Amino acid sequence: MNPVWVVDDEKTVRWVLEKALNKEGLPVRVFSDGITALEALDQGEQPSVVLTDVRMPGRDGFTLMAEIKARAPSTPVIIMTAFTDLDTTVAAFQRGAFDYLAKPFDVEAAILTIRRAAQERADARPQEDQAGRGALMPSHAPAMQEVFRAIGRLAASRATVLITGESGTGKELIARALHQHSQRATGPFIAVNAAAIPRDLLEAELFGHERGAFTGAVQARRGRFEEARGGTLFLDEIGDMPAELQTRLLRVLAEGSFYRVGGTQALTVDVRVVAATHQPLERRVAQGSFREDLFHRLNVIRLRLPPLRERREDIASLAAHFLSASAAELGVPVRTLSPEALEALERFDYPGNIRQLENICQWLTVMAPSRTVERRDLPPEVLDADFGAGLAGSRVDADAAAPAAGLPQEQAGPEWTAALGEDARRRLGRQEPCVMETLSMSFERAVISAALAYSGGRRGEAARRLGIGRNTLARKCRELGVDAGGADECPVRINRTGH
Template sequence: MPRATAPRIWIVDDDASIRFVLERALEREQLPVRAFASPQEVLAALDADAPPQVLVSDIRMPGGDGLALLAEVKRRQPRVAVIIMTAYTDLDSAVGALQSGAFEYLPKPFDLTRAVELIRRAAEESQAHGTSDSEDAALPQMLGQAPAMQDVFRAIGRLSPSHATVLITGESGTGKELVAHALHRHSPRASGPFIAINTAAVPRDLLESELFGHERGAFTGAQTQRRGRFEQAAGGTLFLDEIGDMPLELQTRLLRVLSDGQFYRVGGQEPLQASARVIAATHQNLEERVRQGRFREDLYHRLNVIRLRLPPLRERREDIPALARHFLARSAQELGMEPKRLTDAARDRLAEQAFPGNVRELENLCRWLTVMAPAQVIAPEDLPPQGDAEGAAASPATAATGGAPDWRALLGREARRRLQAGDTDVWQRLSEQFEAQLLRTALAVAGGRRAEAAHQLGIGRNTITRKIQELGLDD
């Protein structure tokens, strides 16, 4: 018996209301549609009927996983375009769909007109060209349902598999290094090192050696040969932060590396092969710096082939409540405290603030609230004036850091809380947490290299190894 002609669009969601709304919208557009309540029903229909052009699936359903369904559908019918619906707005869930081979993902709650347009486009492209190849991207702790952030998530998903140089632009505090980590972590180079250097933070006379290394005797004090960041990042990713502040003479050397794929150590005679992918970032307006003669135009064009702009927080205000919840939970975990939560009124006031320091400023504010807010539920009156670091700066806890919480005041506050609660192991517990956080930070800055972390901390290599074991920091 011949198979009946299948509908062009299949929808699977355990939520009957979602199925109903999409069915009615697609039928109004004369797009034939068929709805299912579970992945098992979809797989059974694939066995019995001709496949659809587009499958629209929820990502999490009782008794089934949308990504597992995606994988099975792609295995059986590679040309089916799959759109994943997700109510989860973190990057892992959002672009995990792209990583697994989806045509696109649709964040809930979605605009119905936009959803129909996306489904129609998927059907047209599936019919004409087949389904798009899978793309990789995921990074925990990057959150956002705002359209501007959804565009960033998609870009990360599509750029991750590439070896091409990427330029990330955006104001300070928007998360440029997080994006660089995402591009590395889900690239073919993920098993290699991720090496980051802030070119604005290294003195001009040391930056060349930091980047390219030096030979013994290359200059006064060069008593041994040293590998530079390009060598350390071999097979992985080199992240050049604040590239707009790089001195002109080093811009010339960087251009040669990007053009020729080779470089020399300072004082070296033998060319070395550059095998690291370069990701650069800046908060500067590079076009303006080119006009001022402070940035090479040819390097600008070399870097600007693939550009990813991160939106400031004021362009994604709808993400502020979710980000605040996330940072409050993380701060509580780091400080060993119970997580605090915002009242609706406090949440609304936060969403109205300017946050010139962007996500970093919001994160610092949440740390401050974790320690300084008097109750577990944060009310509007607990927020600093204007909801930003300027208000927090009036407190003694922030005076030493110009607005961000002073760690010594935070430590004192936490010690007082524990002592007043009658704890008898305050010294041991807080000392362990202090040492653990210090070691984690040093290892992160040193890219996981214990010897370098120990050197920067001013302790011996045996000491850092012992402390890591004592504190249970081993992977």
């Protein structure tokens, strides 16, 4: 078992917990502040459980917990504090704490909490390992195959890599894969989002600061470049980096050295930089908002991640993975997609890409009423887009059939869509609720009734012509109040054989 880490600036608390844990036969390591604990984490040490005080000099317990979760997400963190107000308690759990100990606490109860945290982590590890392997799943898309091949070629390289792609395409996953398959895999992987940190704090975040460098700098602090020594530094949303920091970053890439904020001694680090952006950096260079020399320093090797709409063949396997992962996280049965639901998901364009698909799967795990997800169970944004696609497809069919019906092609089809739009406007003007649901049901009722009439009431044939399952047709008839005529397949087959 890895040691339990106790992080508290109170010597008495450290001493009591250390003695109690040793008595229980549990390995323990104590730290007087969060900075030294993070340094140990960066050097490869792995705690089984972390107990941390909230209010400490340097980095408070919540900041420490966030950084531990960013680097070792499976590590349970137990918060200790003498400030037992509601806000602190709620904040602890909202930020991912395993449990909360109010000082003064019973030592035996604390030991039980530590054992429970360690056991739950041990029980969850096989599941977490499986999820980690599935995070960068095999892909059948040619564009992703090129990305995988590039990762393999870059395994022995120290070249700077620029990852481009829309938001949500998995740029950080690719950066982590580059790190894990490189010769730096044993070193740290440090991720920084340049767009998420206020510009006046980003410099100190990247390069660190000396004591007294600015108000509040009560002690020296290492920056992300130092923390990534011997490993990989992932700079996400590099296109949002302020101009003054671009100059400093250029010097690090060119010379491998930098100064802390307020420092006078140059620091040299061995770090591989992987940058990512969803913005067209060439355009920002042309606009003067991004340094051209920095762009060329970053753009040594470029990997473009395709949006999910360009790799629809992967949607089924990704959805199955995300449904399994979210079910395991929530402790509920895994949802499966009906063919109609999967077809709708595969038609959706995913402006949020893989992240949006993952969010949809989490939504379905919570909101779907049964283990089999039907099309009607999908979230509104998918259903609305799928309904629009259905209208477009129906219009194309009507236009194609117009000459056979003796109608000018430009007049067949638009009439009913214009009528539908007018009906929608009237309903919206009356402030009717659920206009989309009402019109969707009307549309389905009309199409199903037409298919049943065309097939002479034979539900199997109607379902095949509509491209849906027979059970789905029967369910929709019940839901929409459509009379299916009671026709079955067997009487038809018997009549056709002459019996």
